[in-house]
Amino acid sequence: MVDRRSGVPAFRQVAADLRDKISAGDYAPGDRLPSERELVETYGVSRPTIRDAVNVLRTEGIVTAEHGRGVFVRPPSSIRRLSRSRLSKAARDRNQGAFLADAAAGGFMPSTSVKIRFEQADERVASLLAISAGDEVTVRDRLMRADGLVVQLAVSRLPRKFTRDTTIEQVDTGKGGAYARLEEAGHAIATFAEYVGARMPTPEEASALQLAEGTPAITVTRVAYGSDGIPLEINDMVLPADKYELSYEWVAD
Amino acid sequence: MVDRRSGVPAFRQVAADLRDKISAGDYAPGDRLPSERELVETYGVSRPTIRDAVNVLRTEGIVTAEHGRGVFVRPPSSIRRLSRSRLSKAARDRNQGAFLADAAAGGFMPSTSVKIRFEQADERVASLLAISAGDEVTVRDRLMRADGLVVQLAVSRLPRKFTRDTTIEQVDTGKGGAYARLEEAGHAIATFAEYVGARMPTPEEASALQLAEGTPAITVTRVAYGSDGIPLEINDMVLPADKYELSYEWVAD
DNA sequence: CAGCCTAACTGGTCAAGACGAGATGTCCTG
DNA sequence: CAGGACATCTCGTCTTGACCAGTTAGGCTG
Numbered sequence: 001m002v003d004r005r006s007g008v009p010a011f012r013q014v015a016a017d018l019r020d021k022i023s024a025g026d027y028a029p030g031d032r033l034p035s036e037r038e039l040v041e042t043y044g045v046s047r048p049t050i051r052d053a054v055n056v057l058r059t060e061g062i063v064t065a066e067h068g069r070g071v072f073v074r075p076p077s078s079i080r081r082l083s084r085s086r087l088s089k090a091a092r093d094r095n096q097g098a099f100l101a102d103a104a105a106g107g108f109m110p111s112t113s114v115k116i117r118f119e120q121a122d123e124r125v126a127s128l129l130a131i132s133a134g135d136e137v138t139v140r141d142r143l144m145r146a147d148g149l150v151v152q153l154a155v156s157r158l159p160r161k162f163t164r165d166t167t168i169e170q171v172d173t174g175k176g177g178a179y180a181r182l183e184e185a186g187h188a189i190a191t192f193a194e195y196v197g198a199r200m201p202t203p204e205e206a207s208a209l210q211l212a213e214g215t216p217a218i219t220v221t222r223v224a225y226g227s228d229g230i231p232l233e234i235n236d237m238v239l240p241a242d243k244y245e246l247s248y249e250w251v252a253d
Numbered sequence: 254m255v256d257r258r259s260g261v262p263a264f265r266q267v268a269a270d271l272r273d274k275i276s277a278g279d280y281a282p283g284d285r286l287p288s289e290r291e292l293v294e295t296y297g298v299s300r301p302t303i304r305d306a307v308n309v310l311r312t313e314g315i316v317t318a319e320h321g322r323g324v325f326v327r328p329p330s331s332i333r334r335l336s337r338s339r340l341s342k343a344a345r346d347r348n349q350g351a352f353l354a355d356a357a358a359g360g361f362m363p364s365t366s367v368k369i370r371f372e373q374a375d376e377r378v379a380s381l382l383a384i385s386a387g388d389e390v391t392v393r394d395r396l397m398r399a400d401g402l403v404v405q406l407a408v409s410r411l412p413r414k415f416t417r418d419t420t421i422e423q424v425d426t427g428k429g430g431a432y433a434r435l436e437e438a439g440h441a442i443a444t445f446a447e448y449v450g451a452r453m454p455t456p457e458e459a460s461a462l463q464l465a466e467g468t469p470a471i472t473v474t475r476v477a478y479g480s481d482g483i484p485l486e487i488n489d490m491v492l493p494a495d496k497y498e499l500s501y502e503w504v505a506d
Numbered sequence: 507c508a509g510c511c512t513a514a515c516t517g518g519t520c521a522a523g524a525c526g527a528g529a530t531g532t533c534c535t536g
Numbered sequence: 537c538a539g540g541a542c543a544t545c546t547c548g549t550c551t552t553g554a555c556c557a558g559t560t561a562g563g564c565t566g
Contacts, residue, residue, distance in 0.1 A: 009549060016456075035516060046551050048301075051517085059312050059466075061453045068516050068558030079450070193502040195334070198451030198469045198494040200314045203269075213312075216451045216469035216494065224505075241451035241469065248501045249446040252477075262519060288546060299521045304547090321528035321546050509566085516559070522552095529546070536539085 002043050010045050014053035017043075022062060022073055029075035033063065036071075061214030061242070074212070082239075083247045114171045115141040118160065128223055129159055129231045136160040138169055140178070143208070150208055153238040162187060162232060179224070182232055190227040194248075196220050198241060209240050216241040255296050263298050264305035270296075271310060275326055282328035286316065289324075314467030314495070327465070335492075336500045367424045368394040371413065381476055382412055382484045389413040391422055393431070396461070403462055406491040415440060415485060432477070435485055443480040449473050449499060454491070462493050469494040 002010045021027055034042065039050045054071055057063045065071045117139045126133040137157045144152040156178070158168065166181045167173045173181055179189055201209065201217040211217070220237040255263045274280055287295065292303045307324055310316045318324045370392045379386040390410045397405040409431070411421065419434045420426045426434055432442055454462065454470040464470070473490040 011549080019456075032516095037516085048552095049550060052549085054517095055308075059453065060455075065517060066558090067518065068560080070516060070559095081448070189505045191502060191504050193500060196449055196471075196499040196501070197332070197497070198471050200312070200467050200469065202313075203272075214453050216453065218449075218451050244450070246449040247446060248449070248503075249444060250501075250503065251444050252442045264519080285546095290546090301522090302520060305519085307547095318547060319529090320548065321530080323529095323546060507566105509564105511562100511564080513562090514560090517557085519554100519556075521554085524549100524551080526549075527547090530544085532541100532543085534539105534541080536537105 002045055010043075011049045011052035011056065014039070014043050014045065014050060015056040018053065018057060019060075019062065022057075027073050029073050031073050032070040033073070059214045061212065064212050077242045079245045080243055081245050081247050083249075111145045113143045113145075116169060116171060117141065121157075121159075125157055125234065128221070128234045129157070131159050138163040140168070149210065151240065151243060153205065153208060154235055155237075156233060156235045158182075158233045178233070187226045187230075187232050189224045189232065190229075191225045193223045193225070194220055194246075195223075196246060201238070205238055209238070211240055212242075218244060218246070220246070255298055263296075264302045264309065267292070267296050267298065267303065267306035268309040271306065272313075272315065275310075275315060280326050282326050284326050285323040286326070312467040314465065317465050330495045332498045333496055334498050334500050336502075364398045366396045366398075369422060369424060370394065374410075378410055378487065381474070381487045382410070384412050391416040393421070404493065404496060406458065406461060407488055408490075409486060409488045411435075411486045431486070440479045440483075440485050442477045442485065443482075444478045446476045446478070447473055447499075447501075448475075451494060458491055462491070464493055465495075471497060471499070473499070 002013050004010070006013070018027075018033065027033060033039075033054075036047055036050050036054065039053075040047050043050065054063065054065065058065060062074055063071050064074050118136055119139055120134045121129065121131055121137050123133050125137060126135065129137070131137075136159075138160050140156040140158075142154040142156065143150055144154065158178075162182060162185065163169050166185060168178045168181050182189065197219045198216050199219065201211055201215075205211070205217055206215075209217070218239040218241050220235075220239065222235040222237070223231055224233045224235075226232050255266050257263070259266070271280075271286065280286060286292075286307075289300055289303050289307070292306075293300050296303065307316065307318065311318060315327055316324050317327050371389055372392055373387045374382065374384055374390050376386050378390060379388065382390070384390075389412075391413050393409040393411075395405075395407040395409065396403055397407065411431075415435060415438065416422050419438060421431045421434050435442065450472045451469050452472065454464055454468075458464070458470055459468075462470070471492040471494050473488075473492065475488040475490070476484050477486045477488075479485050
């Protein structure tokens, strides 16, 4: 029941009560919550109020609603850990992109689709690639699927001057991937930098990644530098936060 | 106006239209949107429908509502970049914790509050610290403020066997911080590992960090290892995703 | 007995209306 | 002219009522 005199809005009281019941285990992961109309009875409030309460839990990501079936406690999803060793030369030499290596380890059927296009660098891209805004860049737009489900979006951008007359401008870059082609052209990768953030996905990202309401996206911008310190490539990735965790290790100095 | 025959729910049409107008610059960051009652007129739908639409944008984090004032386009917040060099020994020797070093660089007034407690390791903590579940750990619970605003929560846990009879069990650990005390006790830090994820904040975190609706939290778990590979400390941090970006650099191998 | 079909669930959307509470400018009063 | 009271904006909450749209299980039909 709801305390009308407490000053706390009714829908928040209901949300808090349901949240407590879930964390106490009264409703276990995968369980169906009572229907909205049942909750109307038990709490003595109207249906929109119940819906407001459930929406709070949905945006918190702890329940999902399925039309016609009910509202379910979201089971903790298995986290895939991405380590920076995915970019080691050893892994590259095995002719595996980072994603294919993950697939081999994770035991799922990988598939990727690539689109190539060319564009003029905007301010952010130009600054990260140390070129001038408006300079031409080669863009490789990748969609990665695991067992048919999209699990990762990645957009790779390279100054066109490094990719002309290479298979980097083709869908299939050949054995070893784009980094191997760069190396053949005299641009071996020397260092990496990654910038990690998180935000709510755009509607397009949410539908592409099939994100449930209340699931944030992790954004990773990776910059690959040559031995002379010149940026060779930036790679913008968007990952579902409920499926990925990034790991980094380093030696203390 | 709203197209009733399109099959797209009215509140989503309104949300999409407002989102487009915002990204097109019709409403600039900081601008007030038309009031809900005005939107009722322009779109020809009821107020609950308008509110649903606005709520979509709120959970997407692109507008905030202020009671009595209006709905405002959220200005892009300035991102503070946390680099791993914040943990270099040089920085530690300057008697600066990571947070104080950031403050010096960012030019804001820092303040922190610390609570010490002891608890028994749960499964996750035990596994990360390579001890047995139930073993006693020293917990340092920190709250960091910048100009009075809470900007970071951090919980540090160390096996009690490493902290007994040290100032690590005091609020003030002394010059150089906890890592310096560990080193004096023969446990120099050799390597770090960080695990980065993101999720929606709990209600407690949201109010502590004063997160606007629709702002995710970045979670960082840092493990510090001694030269013998033994875990010495784990540090769980929660950061507002709209204020922080993490950066990592490494040499390709 | 197999398969379809429908009834009775479920959540999704929307309306119209009411009142509460914070913010703010204006106008009146001292 | 300064300051406070109030009118009137804003969003916040909640109700009643209705219909639409997936889902599912049970019963009917062939």
